[in-house]
């Protein structure tokens with residue numbers, strides 16, 4: 001199906017993760033993402049999402065690209081959003097995989113997830129040995145880095161479970177030092193989501209707080225800095241997913257063209273893209289904030 005990695009963990013209640021999530025929510029690190037506080041019980045127990053669940057299959061789908069926006073001064077878009085919306089692209093593959101499993105293994109029950117339901121995706125990836133959770137809170141694989149989407153199949157099929165990986169961040173602090181908004185805790189492994197540029201440019205629907213005015217590093221949708229600086233990403237290879245290829249026009253837009261962006265052009269550039277989530281007004285707000 002084209003997945004980069006596939007690892008399996010036992011489906012069970014997540015005791016330690018439940019404690020951490022509770023603490024994270026109580027600190028208001030989720031900002032206005034109130035949905036993060038919903039379905040707490042399901043979020044920490046996959047058996048409430050799929051009755052009789054035995055296994056959580058964690059998958060990674062590569063989105064790394066060698067293509068870059070041409071104008072170095074153009075407002076930047078996070079690499080994951082260059083092409084078509086990953087939710088749709090990856091979900092289709094997951095459904096095909098689940099169908100294949102049903103044909104191969106008989107009468108099994110399962111559900112597919114890609115950033116679409118209360119599933120602690122990174123914790124499942126860590127538990128299954130797909131990667132370790134880095135100080136930037138991304139899942140990192142020692143050979144593949146972290147430029148990938150996570151997805152899961154939760155199933156009542158009992159499987160052989162994989163070993164967890166060790167943490168290879170060591171004494172490195174590059175992501176913590178490079179984060180322009182100090183969203184990553186000084187000791188790493190903890191993110192104040194409400195300070196992250198991805199949250200500010202995508203999730204926050206209100207006016208952007210002025211305290212971030214000079215800290216956006218020219219990002220208009222998402223932010224890739226803490227992945228760009230991570231040494232484990234130096235071996236990343238380009239994806240081969242046609243749906244993730246950016247439109248020629250998107251890559252070649254100049255700073256001035258972005259600042260003059262019209263609604264019809266927004267619709268043309270981002271048809272079927274995750275960027276549509278901000279809507280035209282949201283992206284305009286972000287671009288204006290950078291000037």
Ligand code: SF4
Pocket residue numbers: 136178179180181182183184191195196197198222223224225226227
């Ligand atoms: S995505 Fe950007 S703003 Fe968010 S934690 Fe990483 S470096 Fe900081």
Ligand code: SF4
Pocket residue numbers: 134135136137168169170172173174175176188226229230231232
């Ligand atoms: S930049 Fe360094 S500390 Fe941060 S996630 Fe990568 S290896 Fe870990």
